[in-house]
Amino acid sequence: MMHLDPNHPKPIYEQIILNIKKEVLQGILLPGEKLPSVRTLAKDLSINPNTISKAYKELENQEVIISVKGKGSFVRNIEPENTRSVQDEKKLKQQLREWLVEAHYLQVPLKTIYQWIDEEAQENLHGN
Amino acid sequence: MMHLDPNHPKPIYEQIILNIKKEVLQGILLPGEKLPSVRTLAKDLSINPNTISKAYKELENQEVIISVKGKGSFVRNIEPENTRSVQDEKKLKQQLREWLVEAHYLQVPLKTIYQWIDEEAQENLHGN
Amino acid sequence: MMHLDPNHPKPIYEQIILNIKKEVLQGILLPGEKLPSVRTLAKDLSINPNTISKAYKELENQEVIISVKGKGSFVRNIEPENTRSVQDEKKLKQQLREWLVEAHYLQVPLKTIYQWIDEEAQENLHGN
Amino acid sequence: MMHLDPNHPKPIYEQIILNIKKEVLQGILLPGEKLPSVRTLAKDLSINPNTISKAYKELENQEVIISVKGKGSFVRNIEPENTRSVQDEKKLKQQLREWLVEAHYLQVPLKTIYQWIDEEAQENLHGN
DNA sequence: GTGGTCTAGACCACT
DNA sequence: GTGGTCTAGACCACC
Numbered sequence: 001m002m003h004l005d006p007n008h009p010k011p012i013y014e015q016i017i018l019n020i021k022k023e024v025l026q027g028i029l030l031p032g033e034k035l036p037s038v039r040t041l042a043k044d045l046s047i048n049p050n051t052i053s054k055a056y057k058e059l060e061n062q063e064v065i066i067s068v069k070g071k072g073s074f075v076r077n078i079e080p081e082n083t084r085s086v087q088d089e090k091k092l093k094q095q096l097r098e099w100l101v102e103a104h105y106l107q108v109p110l111k112t113i114y115q116w117i118d119e120e121a122q123e124n125l126h127g128n
Numbered sequence: 129m130m131h132l133d134p135n136h137p138k139p140i141y142e143q144i145i146l147n148i149k150k151e152v153l154q155g156i157l158l159p160g161e162k163l164p165s166v167r168t169l170a171k172d173l174s175i176n177p178n179t180i181s182k183a184y185k186e187l188e189n190q191e192v193i194i195s196v197k198g199k200g201s202f203v204r205n206i207e208p209e210n211t212r213s214v215q216d217e218k219k220l221k222q223q224l225r226e227w228l229v230e231a232h233y234l235q236v237p238l239k240t241i242y243q244w245i246d247e248e249a250q251e252n253l254h255g256n
Numbered sequence: 257m258m259h260l261d262p263n264h265p266k267p268i269y270e271q272i273i274l275n276i277k278k279e280v281l282q283g284i285l286l287p288g289e290k291l292p293s294v295r296t297l298a299k300d301l302s303i304n305p306n307t308i309s310k311a312y313k314e315l316e317n318q319e320v321i322i323s324v325k326g327k328g329s330f331v332r333n334i335e336p337e338n339t340r341s342v343q344d345e346k347k348l349k350q351q352l353r354e355w356l357v358e359a360h361y362l363q364v365p366l367k368t369i370y371q372w373i374d375e376e377a378q379e380n381l382h383g384n
Numbered sequence: 385m386m387h388l389d390p391n392h393p394k395p396i397y398e399q400i401i402l403n404i405k406k407e408v409l410q411g412i413l414l415p416g417e418k419l420p421s422v423r424t425l426a427k428d429l430s431i432n433p434n435t436i437s438k439a440y441k442e443l444e445n446q447e448v449i450i451s452v453k454g455k456g457s458f459v460r461n462i463e464p465e466n467t468r469s470v471q472d473e474k475k476l477k478q479q480l481r482e483w484l485v486e487a488h489y490l491q492v493p494l495k496t497i498y499q500w501i502d503e504e505a506q507e508n509l510h511g512n
Numbered sequence: 513g514t515g516g517t518c519t520a521g522a523c524c525a526c527t
Numbered sequence: 528g529t530g531g532t533c534t535a536g537a538c539c540a541c542c
Contacts, residue, residue: 010226011325011541018226021233048542064233088234095227096241097248098138101150103220104252105192106212113245116221120228121238139517166530176519181530189317191343197395198526198529213341215319266482267532278485294515304534309515320489326514326541340490348487349500354394354402355479356504361405361448362472363462366505369480373497376481380488395526432527 004045012047016055021064024075026123035065035073132173140175144183149192152203153252163193163201260301268303272311277320280331281380291321291329388429396431400439405448408459410507419449419457 002019004012023029035041038056042049056073059065067073103113130147132140151157163169166184170177184201187193195201212220231241258275260268279285291297294312298305312329315321323329340348359369386403388396407413419425422440426433440457443449451457487497 018229022229025229025232092231092234092236093244096244098146099223099227100245100248100252101146101153104153105149106216106220108212108220110249116224117228117241120225179518195530197531200529274482274485277489281485281488307533323515325516328514340492344490348490348492351483352500353504355483356501357402357406357409359476360409362476364476369501372477372480373484376484377494380484
């Protein structure tokens with residue numbers, strides 16, 4: 001079950017997006033699988049359906065899922081040719097750069113950073 | 129000279145904070161050195177002095193600089209005893225976790241991530 | 257109701273911060289409880305919303321409350337792990353030192369000081 | 385020799401006031417003793433004479449010293465009948481109250497507070 | 513409705 | 528001239 005923190009600084013719909021992406025990565029949600037409907041997920045998480053709707057729309061924009069009128073929303077394949085755009089990469093790198101300034105400022109050693117990444121990578125990718 | 133993008137998702141005052149932190153890390157701004165005054169920096173960047181003020185105040189909260197009424201704002205020493213708190217570390221790790229989900233989703237290989245970090249580390253820490 | 261004195265040497269936004277901290281300590285505001293919105297509190301106290309906003313932001317920095325866009329501001333739990341840092345303690349002690357010089361100069365006996373502290377402690381901590 | 389910290393949030397003239405009061409309390413400066421002249425003290429501390437002047441004027445207002453034209457400034461007796469006014473006491477108590485809110489919030493135990501006071505009292509009063 | 517950011521312009525305290 | 532506070536009013540993102 002998805003974990004949401006209403007007191008998180010990140011808006012709820014972004015938390016949902018992140019969670020679903022994570023489940024796809026981890027193979028909990030498989031390509032072609034049907035996602036819960038907007039209304040049922042909203043009920044399960046006891047939040048506003050509009051918020052779920054916004055998350056699903058954004059996931060469709062990012063080509064993670066596909067919504068079919070009258071049928072539901074489904075996980076898309078991660079197509080290898082859907083390789084990241086130059087823009088995506090630039091954005092990611094920029095975000096990393098900003099994070100590193102903070103980390104360096106707080107004197108986190110490089111070794112620790114590598115360790116954190118390895119821990120997380122194992123969880124997300126387990127075998128990919 | 130500092131580069132600001134008013135259309136960036138990050139608010140201007142945070143861009144300023146990041147820029148100054150980076151300059152401190154890189155040794156462009158040295159401990160004790162005087163920062164440009166609120167008003168002159170505002171004029172140089174053609175933004176409102178209050179925005180600069182907000183950035184400087186936050187930098188003072190984070191103990192990066194110190195502002196003295198009537199005198200100006202100055203870079204503080206990075207005291208080794210000012211080690212990061214448990215909460216700081218938790219926050220950093222959480223941010224990293226979210227970034228990694230994105231990166232994995234876009235299929236950035238671990239190797240590339242390490243490379244990006246090394247590049248940036250060299251720029252920020254040059255030998256530390 | 258909160259009491260504010262515009263002619264106080266302490267800025268208004270700091271008076272608000274102190275008041276809210278006190279109410280949290282005294283259990284008037286409970287963890288998770290919603291604070292009045294920036295706008296309504298501003299109207300109630302007949303001051304500018306930006307001033308409230310400044311106070312709330314600082315309270316969020318100090319991890320007393322948490323503000324969520326579109327939802328409101330809420331009292332956080334005081335986590336026992338969020339122990340004070342060395343710097344916090346240093347700052348507190350320095351402030352106390354300066355206060356004591358004044359008190360000694362005005363010949364307040366130690367006994368009276370202890371009495372004042374006990375009175376206040378009872379109000380703030382009521383049994384903790 | 386007096387210790388001044390130009391990077392302290394407290395204005396320099398207040399630091400001077402506090403220092404002189406402390407020296408009077410500790411018996412380093414005795415009643416009737418001549419203080420250094422504005423100009424020589426300014427030179428010794430390498431700060432602006434106006435700042436010293438402001439401090440001395442305030443000390444005269446608070447009846448700690450007395451300035452005689454053409455002769456210099458001198459430490460006054462702490463006269464027992466110069467007992468603190470009701471106003472002074474109210475102000476002191478108010479300041480203490482605010483400090484205690486912070487201390488309680490940061491979970492400093494009462495015992496620790498007493499300890500801090502005792503340490504400081506010994507330094508300031510040594511035998512009074 | 514909520515909080516967050518930014519501008520414009522004012523006044524104050526300190527050096 | 529310096530930073531700090533406050534007001535007034537605007538626009539944005541989120542729920």
